[in-house]
Each structure stands twice: as structure tokens, then as C-alpha cells.
Amino acid sequence: MLPRALRQSVPTLWRGFAAQAEASAPGLIEIREYTLKPEGMGAFMKVSAEYADVRKELLPFLGLFTCDVGSCLHRVTHLYAYDSFEQRDAVRGAAVRDPRWQQFIELSRPHVQYQxxxxxxxxxxxxxxxxxxxxxxxxxxxxxxxxxxxxMRSYQLHPGYGSVPKLVEAFSAGLPAKVKADPEGRLVFFGHTDVGMLNNVVELWRYPSAQACIRARQSARTVPQWRETIAAVTPGVQHFTSAFLHPAPFSPWQ
Known part of the structure; x- marks a missing residue:
């Protein structure tokens, strides 16, 4: 017999997730990046829009974004939130069995180079x-x-157990002053890898425009506490990237 979680309907799984995620700490955020065939970008986004309601029904979908500058221009990034790996397995297992999701995969897969x-x-x-x-x-x-x-700002830190805690400690001390100097930006996510390239830290900020992001950078450079934070973490960073992403029209996060 299947585990009880897999015998539940997807809507029931989703309601259970919503209640659990609110109480969970820390949450699991899955970042999925699909590099598309350049000529298939439009077709992939079209079929994704057509099946957006199915995605929202079946999965704990937060947002889907295309890259404007700073990364591969024919790559889409999407985020999902889970309270545990068990819950992730249950929800994704139910989605895989849904005929509508199977149809979406069949239509979208030809446009994907790798995931x-x-x-x-x-x-x-x-x-x-x-x-x-x-x-x-x-x-x-x-x-x-x-x-x-x-x-999306990504830091790849040096190997070792202490790399991530040191950066998190420094950012915890410096970010409040940076945020105070930036009335337009919103920190949406700050986390580190549990599975994937380890010692990777990702920040995701929302701005009303690209120029607002540039203004935030300029303001941050004048904040002494933030300058001290950057000086403290820089020796532990192997490389750092930044990309501007735009939410798709059907993305829950806008």
C-alpha cells in the first residue's frame, strides 16, 4: 500500500503543506534552472503560461523568472517551497502521476537543453x-x-564547515543597516545549499526597477556597517555573481 501522504489528493497535500510551511524553520527552497534551446525560448514560455494553473495547483510554486542581464539569457529560474524532503517527495510524486502535468512535460521537454x-x-x-x-x-x-x-546574488564560499556560518553571522550584523538605507528593496530569500554545490549562498531581492537596484548598491556603499560586513566576508568568497531576473506574467511573485 502507498504511504498515506501519497494516497491524499493534491489539494489536500497542498493545504497540509501551507499549514506546515508556516510553522517550519528552516524551510526548504528548491531552485530549479532550465537552460533552454535559444530557438525554443518562446515556445517553452508559451506552454508554461498555458499550464500555469496546473503548476500552481500541483506544486508549491513561488515564481518563474527569465534573465534580463547577468546570466544565460535563455535560462528560466523557478522556485518552490517545501517543509521537508518527505513532503517534497509526496507532492512531486503526485504531480508526476497527474495526466495534465504529464502533458506539460511532453510539450515543454523538447525545448530544454538541460536542467x-x-x-x-x-x-x-x-x-x-x-x-x-x-x-x-x-x-x-x-x-x-x-x-x-x-x-539573484550568489556567493560560492571556500570549502569547510565554517564558511557559511561566518558569512551568515556577518550578514546578520550588517544587513539591518543596509536595509535601512534602501527603502525600495525587499529581501525575499537568503539561504545556503543543503543539496547541490555546497557552501553556496543565495540572496534574492525584489526591486521596482533595475535602476532602483543600482541606487540600492550605491546607498549600501555609504553605510559603514555594511562596508565592514563586506570586508569581513570577502576573504571567504571564491566568486560572486549577480543577475537581474524578470517574473513571468503567470508567476505568483510579481
Missing amino acids: ENKVMLEAQPIYRALQLPPTARFAPPPKRPGKVVYE
Whole structure:
């Protein structure tokens, strides 16, 4: 007999997830990146839009983004929130068996070159320092005129057990001052890998525009506490990347 979780309907699984995710700490955030065939970008996004409601029904879908600058331009990034690997297995297993999802995979797969994913843990000291809700509960503010940008910042740290805790500790001390100097940005996610390339730290910020992100950078450079934070963490960073992402029209996060 199948485990009880797999005998439940998907809507029931989803309601159970919502209740559990609110209480869970830390949450699991899965980041999936699909590098598409350049000529298939439009077709993939079209079929994704057509099956967006199915994705939202079956999976704990947070957002899907295309890259504007800073990374592969024919790559899509999407995020999901889970409370545990057991819950992830149950939800994804139910989705795989759904005929509608099977049809979406059949239509979208020809446009995909390869897929990557990683599961990340929310950095709880950062969330406490900034009094942030869990990422699964982030609610985008009302959209203003302009093109919303999500900036994804990724730090690859040196190997070793201490790399991530040291960075999280430093950021916990410095981020409140940085955020105070930046009224436009919203920190949506801050976490480190649990499965995937280890010692990888990812920040995801939301800005009302790309220029607002640049203004935030300029403001941060004038904040003494933030300058001290960067000086403290830089020796432990192997490389650092930044990319501007735009949410798809059907993305829950806008």
C-alpha cells in the first residue's frame, strides 16, 4: 500500500503543506534552472503560461523568472517551497502521476537543453535580524509603474564547515543597516545549499526597477556597517555573481 501522504489528493497535500510551511524553520527552497534551446525560448514560455494553473495547483510554486542581464539569457529560474524532503517527495510524486502535468512535460521537454536544481535552507539568523517571514509567505507589494526586477546574488564560499556560518553571522550584523538605507528593496530569500554545490549562498531581492537596484548598491556603499560586513566576508568568497531576473506574467511573485 502507498504511504498515506501519497494516497491524499493534491489539494489536500497542498493545504497540509501551507499549514506546515508556516510553522517550519528552516524551510526548504528548491531552485530549479532550465537552460533552454535559444530557438525554443518562446515556445517553452508559451506552454508554461498555458499550464500555469496546473503548476500552481500541483506544486508549491513561488515564481518563474527569465534573465534580463547577468546570466544565460535563455535560462528560466523557478522556485518552490517545501517543509521537508518527505513532503517534497509526496507532492512531486503526485504531480508526476497527474495526466495534465504529464502533458506539460511532453510539450515543454523538447525545448530544454538541460536542467539543474539545488535545495537550500533559509538562513534563520538573517530572517530574525530583519524580522522577515519565511520565504514561502513572502507577499510582493503592489506593483508600481515600471519593470520589476529580482536580483539573484550568489556567493560560492571556500570549502569547510565554517564558511557559511561566518558569512551568515556577518550578514546578520550588517544587513539591518543596509536595509535601512534602501527603502525600495525587499529581501525575499537568503539561504545556503543543503543539496547541490555546497557552501553556496543565495540572496534574492525584489526591486521596482533595475535602476532602483543600482541606487540600492550605491546607498549600501555609504553605510559603514555594511562596508565592514563586506570586508569581513570577502576573504571567504571564491566568486560572486549577480543577475537581474524578470517574473513571468503567470508567476505568483510579481
